Amino acid sequence: MSRVVVVGGGLAGLSAACRLLGAGHQVTVVEREPVPGGRAGVLHRDGFTFDPGPSVLTMRDLIADALRAVGTELDDVLPMRRLDPAYRASFADGSTIRVRAGRDAMRAEIAETCGSVDAAAFDDFVEWLRRLYRVEMPHFIDRNFDSPLGLLSDPVAAARLVRLGGFGRLGPAVRRFFRDPRLHKLFSFQALYAGLSPESALALYAVITYMDSVEGVWYPEGGMHAVPLALAAAIEKAGGELSLGSSVEEVLRRGDGRVAGVALAGGQRIAADAVVCTLDLPVAYRRLLPDLPAPRRLRTARYSPSAVVWHVGAKGRPGPEIGHHNIHFGDEWAGAFRALLEEKTLMPDPSRLVTVPSVSDDSVAPPGSTAMFVLEPVPNLSADLDWRREAGPMRDRLHVFLQQHGYPSEVVAEELVTPADWETQGMEAGTPFALAHTFAQTGPFRPANHDRRVPGMFFAGSATVPGVGVPMVLISGKLAAERVDAYLGAA
Template structure:
């Protein structure tokens, strides 16, 4: 039997946890090292004054990708991470006071559009949903869940690329959505997801409508206990399958042998862990700065276009929101195009911002004292490449958000709070103060995005939003699996039967 191959995973965010689950399930000897005292990465849970805040992603889509990682470690999604579907997935509220609920299921959403936008757009939605599904079926196996070594790898799937071209995936998202629907509110509802990719709908490729498919068609889910339950379940599964989890410990440098090949890591305690391979989930510029200071980062890492950032206000408030408030609420500003020009082109605050308000206590009342609410308020803002001085802008931003809560029926008597600006994101190790990494421009997408290997350091593999396939909960989960695939390719040979499978036969 071949010896166990040792792998160190740096970081217990979703990409690192997914990588650890896949690796330990394939028979590798895995040690996961995390500087915080619990799993979660940038979504670490915060407890304050009786309130519980999930500080990372709030929208859970594509739970089967979590299920894949859990299953790799011998745990089922149903047993480890019970979830319930949120219906509506979102409440969309517009500047004229109207609203549209994003309902689950094509027929339910068709009826919602018929009631709010008319029969023509309702009929169009049925075909639109079918188009989204076709996009997803082409993109996921060929362009998302795939490792690339160079742009020439696109030629390995010529039929898929041709199909994506026929579907209009290389056109611009905004114009494509306008061709599907008459009502301007639907243009916004089905294209705002471009912002997840760090772009405006007018510049994002239509292939990013796959994000719309993930939440508007497949649905948005709520894990019992809150979003923190996702990293907690993955960490538990990895540990049960045999991975060693080392919390409250930081990696200070990579240990390389005389050939420049990965040989392990050194911890802040001075201890060295031997490893045949290392999976690093730090934001790429931070990874090169802290762990590879002698190497010049790839050009796109140094000088690529980084996504806008976000101000996130975590609020513990007295009382409940107005009737009709949903778990997720998107408030669209009036000047849609002008807001994107300000944010992305001019790198200034949106003059008429759109905002997301998540109220997790509507689904999980135990996150707050009885009768009170947890609010997650997000406004997109420029990253730190702008001229905004957040030491001075912080309080005016808070006051504007407070006024927004009051005007829109949310509880506004603040009992506890935490305001996160681009400065705080930067302090967490995120380049240019954005948690969304490199924008998904054409030349920063797929094989053009920074790869998860640096050939100068054999045995080092990257995972997370800065590398392939990109930003968002589904993408970083896939990123962890792709990193595990890279480790397997780097260390070929027979594997012992995965620990998670032993005793089943």
């Protein structure tokens, strides 16, 4: 039986571990924190529980598939419910649109807020999203490519994607369906997840809109950290090992360059036939493969903007209008993206996300209190911003913002996370969103999940294929596991 070490117990690593165990390999997951989860960890402050990483869960079937690989059913170990609304969107003119669960409910919401013409267009929009998704997922996302020529291996699928306008731009594609500019924002802001503006993001990234606006947003009981806890428990139940509170210092190699295992910070060595590394790729090369220059794609990579996240525990409860996820769109749109992405300055009129899990889960805050965070997109560390100076004023602006928009604002617990903090956590350029999804960093052009110079070394996570976001990193774990399985099968 082959032995595989997975470096990092985040969602990508746990997904890979499930698949590898299901394929019959011995698996050890090494995680530097005392709990599994990686970026999807947990933060406790004065009786409040915060999700310090991802907060929007879509495509829960990908979690179900990983669990099923080790003989566990999702509903048995990870109860969750679909959020309705998935988002409450507030606009500068004072209006609100809720992203409702289900096509009929969302069409009715659009009819009420934007009119019958846009409501009728919604059905065509959903059908376009579904068709994009059905082409992209099996042919371009959930697939390993050995070279860009792999795009030509299924010319029919590629031609369908071209006909659907997947290589056009997202902003114009959305505008072709809807007249109301609020819907343009609501159905294209997801470009930021890809590190781009709606005007520059490829229309194929409308699949992100499909994932949260059509398939739905879910909330696991106990918060997002419940996801890695469930995966980790299923791994141990299936015979896998978790080494928590352990840090990998070196990837061991044989004389012919093949992977031989890992060395931990305390001196312990774990022999392995293959290693799956989920550290941010530039960090992985610097720390674990210091004798190898990073691949050219990585050395010349363009990184996504970052974000400031202010976790807040406050006295009082929000009003009934406050949702679980609340998007506050600024009046400025093109100029805000230009400032963020081109000028690399703070947005003059920022759009912000406020997530309030305590409206769905009483366990994350003391009685009569609110647990929430507010997120503002900001430039990554390539910008000329000193976060030692900027952090205080940013915190004060966010506090005023919460007061102005009806959120409880008597702060009793808090944690402010800036790009400098993301960098300290091991994220290149101080961004949790990794490489931007430009065309040159998409699909087979994204840094590969293997390195032929180190046979037996594979990668998973947001910096490699297929990209950023909970669904993508779960798939990245699956793709890395497929690489390992093929490598060990051929050995």
